[in-house]
Amino acid sequence: MKKFLLKILFFFFKRSLIFLSKHDKNIKDELSNLPENYRIILKIHNMTSPMISLMKVNDKFVENIDTSSADLIVEFKNINSAFLIFTAQKGLEKAFAEKRIILKGLITYGIIFTRISIIVQRYLFPAFICKNIMKHIMPINNMLKIKLYIYGIIKG
Structure with a gap:
């Protein structure tokens, strides 16, 4: 059940990343620090699905069909860690601090x-949820x- 729900949540998160990379000024500012054609994969350790594969092209994210390699791989250690973050039970900063996420690539880009x-989470979740999972709203x-x-x- 968690895997099915995570597939849906990953799908909406990917769509949100792509959409907001075109329209949100803060995300555009962050993206300007990544090299052109920079490839990112977001996945769960030892699982091929769900997975998000993106590439920076012309200062925005596009879906990357080639999932064989990436410049940055962000891997949740297990399905439970991904579930906690994607259902807003835990924030990303806390997940990194608790070693629930593995980063392969340059830490700066991570x-x-x-x-x-x-x-993106700030757009997806209401403020009353964000204040529980984020240091600064x-x-x-x-x-x-x-x-x-x-x-x-x-x-979608």
Whole structure:
């Protein structure tokens, strides 16, 4: 059941990353620090699915079909760790501190992707949930949040 739910959550997280990389100023600023054609994979250790594979192209994320290699691999140690984060029971910073996530690649770029992911979570979850899983709740564009939800429903 967790694996099925995580497939859905990974799918919406991927769509949100792609959409917000085109429209959110904070994410665009973070993306400007990644090299062009930088490939990122987000997955669960020893599992081929669910997985998110992205590439930075023209200062935005696009889906990367080639999952054989990546410049940065962010791996949850197990399905339970991924479930806690994707259901907003735990924050990303805390998950890293508790060693629930393995990072393969340059730590600098891993931190950039973590900041981008936190911004995406801020759009996906309401403020009362975010204040429990984030150290700092940044303001977001509520109109963009509505567009994200519509985009996710129509394109999803």
